[in-house]
Amino acid sequence: MSQVLHTPPRTRTRAEAPQDLAALAARHGLSVSGARPSLPQYVRQLWARRHFISAFATAKLTAQYSQAKLGQVWQVMTPLLNAAVYYFIFGVLLQTKKGVPDYIPFLVTGVFVWTFTQSSIMAGTRAISGNIGLVRALHFPRAALPISFCLQQLQQLLFSMAALVIILLVVGVPPAASWVLAVPALLLQFVFNAGVSMILARLGAKTPDIAQLMPFFLRTWMYVSGVMWSIDNLLSKHQDLPVWADDVLRANPAAVYIDLMRFALIDSFHASQLPPHVWAWATGWALLAGVGGFIYFWKAEETYGRG
């Protein structure tokens, strides 16, 4: 009977409907819509969307400066200007450079590598909450978003590295075979960034306020990561620091990745300045954050998009 009901047709089959409809669905092999796929399935889905991930990252990167007159030149200009500002403040005004040879490459490497982690995490925090329209319109494994944003930051960093190579050559640091080490270091850092981004993407999807707190947390993290100063110098100057402070400063993932990159690119930055077991630390952080972050993100897959 199809007539206008002024009360909802709740009377209909409320009592029996659940079993009936569920049984009907089961009989015909229907699956629950919006259910979370298993982890291996999720990985497969994500792999199937790899082209979307890279296309989305590149599109975001290109779109960033498309309205500017100089266009894509800003990809290199922005990191160079950033480096100039930091050099002026920390190298000229505050004289942090005392005791650090090749201070300009030292500083610029630190700034670029740190910016990679910082912007990946910032973008990750907003990856779901800032793209709710996309999440509510299309099907794709949601991890594609934080990973794509990290990939965009990696592409951005490659432009910065091009700028860095120019600076290195201008300052007179000779090209060396150790430059190749930058590649594994970057890959490990990328995995680490993606993992942390996924953790924050889940947190940020539930509580968008996290995005307001992150800048403060990240700035604090930056100042203890030896971006503008040498952890090694500090520790040799202050022998009275407790051992745990020493360990924490050296095991800090940001410091690990920054120092690895300096070691790879700057010949006056010696292996002795690196924390002990640095590659183990770099790999460990990458695996811990990458695998842990991925699983943590996947656990809430079906809830993304709830407004």
Place this chain on the structure above:
Amino acid sequence: MADNAKLTEPTDEPDPTVVVDGVDIVYRVNGTSGGRGSATAALNRILRRKQADKAAGVRTVHAVKNVSFVAYKGEAIGLIGTNGSGKSTLLKAVAGLLPVERGKIYTDGQPSLLGVNAALMGDLTGERNVYLGGLAMGMSREQIKERYQEIVDFSGINEKGDFISLPMRTYSSGMGSRLRFSIAAAKDHDVLLIDEALSTGDARFQARSAERIQEMRAHAGTVFLVSHSNAAIRDTCDRVLWLERGELRMDGPTEEVMQAYEAFTGGAKKKPAPKPAA
């Protein structure tokens, strides 16, 4: 009820493609404190948690209330209702894009919404957007390459010059929506969900897109159409669900429901106040 009879006889029943079982959908909106300063409201929220939810600016919008229905293979189902009655919300839940608060939705295959707007970027050229949109819908690069010319021709973007190589933000709104529809319509779907897609572009493009939707209907198992155009519903659908204030008010053959709906919207002079749902 027509489909109730179907439920009780398990033998020779048609194939269901979508089973919606007692579904409730609730939106939670932060920061909508009425009147009071939102900082105090937020503090209130933290201090007093649940009891203060309403006063402190978390509002819940109960967009869909206890809706159940079964859709079968080959059906084209229209969703009607006044603004804010929960049609689009229900559609998104069927697509698995919006989590349900209570109840379950079972589907055969992956229902997809017709629309890629959210994936496209105005700063990129039409060409890059065709690729980006296609990839976002889950097509492979090869599939897109194969269909690229078809998509561009269908949109008619290049009829007035080489617009496909210009950024999409330079398009007129009509051109933009034509390209968006063309990209979205390039993929075949099992269960197709269409939200007011028929009203884009000029008359010529509307005719073409209606034709394309009929074509997609033939390929898809089941089609859902949300529209405020009664004519479009009558043309396309053989069954109509009427939602009002989130409740399923009527479910039956198109003409029967449409007449009741028209009597409701036309007869009752003032429409019920639209709810603030999406």
